[in-house]
Amino acid sequence: TGKLTPEFEKELFTLAAQENPGSAAKDRSYSPYSNFRVGAALIAKSGNIYLGGNVENASYGATRCAEQTAFQKAISEGERRFLAVGVATDTDAFISPCGVCRQFMVEYGKGLLVYNFKPDGTFKKYTLQELLPDSFGPEDLDRPRD
Amino acid sequence: TGKLTPEFEKELFTLAAQENPGSAAKDRSYSPYSNFRVGAALIAKSGNIYLGGNVENASYGATRCAEQTAFQKAISEGERRFLAVGVATDTDAFISPCGVCRQFMVEYGKGLLVYNFKPDGTFKKYTLQELLPDSFGPEDLDRPRD
Amino acid sequence: TGKLTPEFEKELFTLAAQENPGSAAKDRSYSPYSNFRVGAALIAKSGNIYLGGNVENASYGATRCAEQTAFQKAISEGERRFLAVGVATDTDAFISPCGVCRQFMVEYGKGLLVYNFKPDGTFKKYTLQELLPDSFGPEDLDRPRD
Amino acid sequence: TGKLTPEFEKELFTLAAQENPGSAAKDRSYSPYSNFRVGAALIAKSGNIYLGGNVENASYGATRCAEQTAFQKAISEGERRFLAVGVATDTDAFISPCGVCRQFMVEYGKGLLVYNFKPDGTFKKYTLQELLPDSFGPEDLDRPRD
Numbered sequence: 063t064g065k066l067t068p069e070f071e072k073e074l075f076t077l078a079a080q081e082n083p084g085s086a087a088k089d090r091s092y093s094p095y096s097n098f099r100v101g102a103a104l105i106a107k108s109g110n111i112y113l114g115g116n117v118e119n120a121s122y123g124a125t126r127c128a129e130q131t132a133f134q135k136a137i138s139e140g141e142r143r144f145l146a147v148g149v150a151t152d153t154d155a156f157i158s159p160c161g162v163c164r165q166f167m168v169e170y171g172k173g174l175l176v177y178n179f180k181p182d183g184t185f186k187k188y189t190l191q192e193l194l195p196d197s198f199g200p201e202d203l204d205r206p207r208d
Numbered sequence: 209t210g211k212l213t214p215e216f217e218k219e220l221f222t223l224a225a226q227e228n229p230g231s232a233a234k235d236r237s238y239s240p241y242s243n244f245r246v247g248a249a250l251i252a253k254s255g256n257i258y259l260g261g262n263v264e265n266a267s268y269g270a271t272r273c274a275e276q277t278a279f280q281k282a283i284s285e286g287e288r289r290f291l292a293v294g295v296a297t298d299t300d301a302f303i304s305p306c307g308v309c310r311q312f313m314v315e316y317g318k319g320l321l322v323y324n325f326k327p328d329g330t331f332k333k334y335t336l337q338e339l340l341p342d343s344f345g346p347e348d349l350d351r352p353r354d
Numbered sequence: 355t356g357k358l359t360p361e362f363e364k365e366l367f368t369l370a371a372q373e374n375p376g377s378a379a380k381d382r383s384y385s386p387y388s389n390f391r392v393g394a395a396l397i398a399k400s401g402n403i404y405l406g407g408n409v410e411n412a413s414y415g416a417t418r419c420a421e422q423t424a425f426q427k428a429i430s431e432g433e434r435r436f437l438a439v440g441v442a443t444d445t446d447a448f449i450s451p452c453g454v455c456r457q458f459m460v461e462y463g464k465g466l467l468v469y470n471f472k473p474d475g476t477f478k479k480y481t482l483q484e485l486l487p488d489s490f491g492p493e494d495l496d497r498p499r500d
Numbered sequence: 501t502g503k504l505t506p507e508f509e510k511e512l513f514t515l516a517a518q519e520n521p522g523s524a525a526k527d528r529s530y531s532p533y534s535n536f537r538v539g540a541a542l543i544a545k546s547g548n549i550y551l552g553g554n555v556e557n558a559s560y561g562a563t564r565c566a567e568q569t570a571f572q573k574a575i576s577e578g579e580r581r582f583l584a585v586g587v588a589t590d591t592d593a594f595i596s597p598c599g600v601c602r603q604f605m606v607e608y609g610k611g612l613l614v615y616n617f618k619p620d621g622t623f624k625k626y627t628l629q630e631l632l633p634d635s636f637g638p639e640d641l642d643r644p645r646d
C-alpha cells in the first residue's frame with residue numbers, strides 16, 4: 063500500500079471535485095435521473111491520472127458510477143496497477159464508493175487508497191481492503207472444486 | 209440483528225447447497241461460462257425462505273449472482289425485511305458475496321446475517337455491516353446538496 | 355415460435371399488471387427512485403408461470419428490471435425454455451423491455467414472444483428476434499478466433 | 501443520421517482493431533475470463549475519437565463492454581452527441597454490440613452508426629435504431645402515469 067503526500071491529496075480533491083468548469087470530473091457527470099453528481103480521480107502507479115463522472119441511463123441498471131468510468135479509462139489505456147482513487151459529490155457528507163465499484167476495483171488489488179471527499183476538501187481515507195473485507199476476486203474462480 | 213439456531217443454520221446450508229437433485233439452489237445454477245455454481249438461501253423476517261442460483265449471460269455484464277436471484281424473488285413476493293442469507297458453492301473455501309451483491313442487499317438493512325458455507329457445511333458468519341462498512345445506501349441520495 | 359390464445363394473452367396481462375392487491379407482479383415492484391413500477395409475467399414451455407417486479411437500488415447500476423426478476427426466478431427453478439413474457443407498467447404507452455433485458459432473455463432463444471401491455475390490456479407483440487436483431491449470444495463466444 | 505467516408509470507415513477499423521501494439525483499443529482489453537478481446541472506437545460529433553476495451557471482473561456481472569468504456573470516456577469528457585461507433589474482436593465474424601451496450605448507447609440518440617468489423621476490415625453497418633427497435637429510453641420515464 064502506498065501513501066500520498068498532503069499536497070497530492072489536495073490535488074486529488076481538486077481533480078475530482080472542484081468547481082472549475084471544464085476541468086473537474088464531477089462537472090461532466092451525466093446524472094439526469096438522480097441529480098447526484100459524482101466525480102472520481104484515479105492515480106495509477108505509473109503516475110498517470112484518470113478522471114471519471116457517473117453516467118446514468120434511463121434503464122437504471124445500465125448506470126455506471128464515476129469510479130468505474132475512471133477505472134475503465136485507465137484499463138483501456140493499458141494501466142493495471144493503481145495507487146489511489148478520490149471520490150467527490152455535491153453532498154455535504156463523506157460519500158463512499160458503492161459495492162459495485164468496490165467489486166470493480168478490487169480486481170486490481172486490495173491496497174488501493176480510497177478517499178471520500180466532502181465539498182470542502184476534507185476527507186475520509188480507507189484501503190479497499192477495509193471497504194470490502196473478505197472480498198470475492200480472481201483467486202476464487204481458480205480454486206479446486208469439491 | 210437476529211440470530212439463527214444451530215438447527216436453522218444447518219437447514220440454511222441444506223437449502224443452499226446440498227446435492228439433493230431438484231431441491232438445492234446450487235443445482236439450478238445456470239453457469240455455462242464460469243462453471244462456478246452458486247446457490248443462495250434467503251430467510252425473510254416473515255419466516256419465508258427464497259432460493260436462488262447464479263444466472264450467467266454470454267454478455268458477462270448481464271450476469272446475475274445467486275444472492276440477487278434470491279432477493280429479487282423475495283422482493284417481488286412483497287418481502288422487504290430479511291434475517292439471513294446463506295451462500296454455497298462447489299469450492300472448498302468460504303466464498304463471500306461479491307461487492308455487487310453486498311450493495312444489492314444493503315438496500316434492505318445492514319443487520320442481515322451472511323453465511324458463507326463450504327461443501328462440508330462449515331461456515332463463516334458475518335453481518336452485512338461487517339462486509340460492507342461505510343456503505344452507500346438510500347440515505348445518501350436524500351442528503352442536502354452543497 | 356409458439357402462439358398464445360387470446361384467453362391466455364388476457365391472463366398474461368392480468369398476471370403482470372392488474373391492480374389486484376397481492377397478486378399482480380407490478381404491485382410488488384420496489385421502485386422508490388424512479389417511481390416507475392413494472393411487472394412481468396413469464397410463461398415457460400413447461401406451462402409454469404413466473405412473476406417479477408423491478409427491484410431498484412440506491413446505486414442505480416445495481417437495479418434489476420422486472421423481466422430479469424421473472425427470468426431469474428424461472429431459471430433458478432430449473433426452467434430453460436420459454437414461450438412468452440408480458441410486461442406492464444402504469445404508463446399509458448406500450449413500454450418495451452430495455453436492452454439489458456433483451457440481452458438477458460436472448461440467452462434462452464430468439465423465438466420468445468414479448469407482449470408490451472398498456473394499463474387497458476391492449477398490447478403490442480414481438481418476437482425477441484425482432485427486438486434484438488443480429489444479437490450477441492452464447493454462439494459468439496465459441497467462434498474460432500483470428 | 502450522419503455518414504462516414506470510406507477513408508474514415510477504414511480509420512475507424514484501425515483504431516478499434518488493428519494489431520498495432522499500444523495503439524488499438526482491442527489490445528488493451530482486460531478479458532482474462534472470456535479471453536474474448538473487444539475494442540471500440542467512438543466518434544463524437546465534435547470530431548473527437550474515444551477508444552475503449554472490454555473490462556472483465558471476477559464477478560461477471562461487474563464486467564463492462566468495450567462500447568461502454570468508450571462512451572463513458574467520452575461522456576466524462578463532456579461529449580453528449582455521437583456519430584459512429586466501430587466494434588472489433590479477434591473473431592472471424594461480424595460481432596454485434598450486446599443488448600446492454602445498445603441500451604447504454606441509445607440514451608444519446610438512435611441515429612448512431614454502428615460498425616461491426618471483422619479482423620480483415622470488412623464490416624456490417626447499422627443504425628442503433630435498427631439494432632434496438634422500439635427502444636426504452638429517457639422519454640419513457642417522463643410519460644404520464646395511469
Ligand SMILES: [Zn+2]
Binds near residue numbers: 128159162163413
Ligand atoms: Zn459505484
Ligand SMILES: [Zn+2]
Binds near residue numbers: 273275306559
Ligand atoms: Zn454477487
Ligand SMILES: [Zn+2]
Binds near residue numbers: 453
Ligand atoms: Zn430492463
Ligand SMILES: [Zn+2]
Binds near residue numbers: 567600
Ligand atoms: Zn456489450
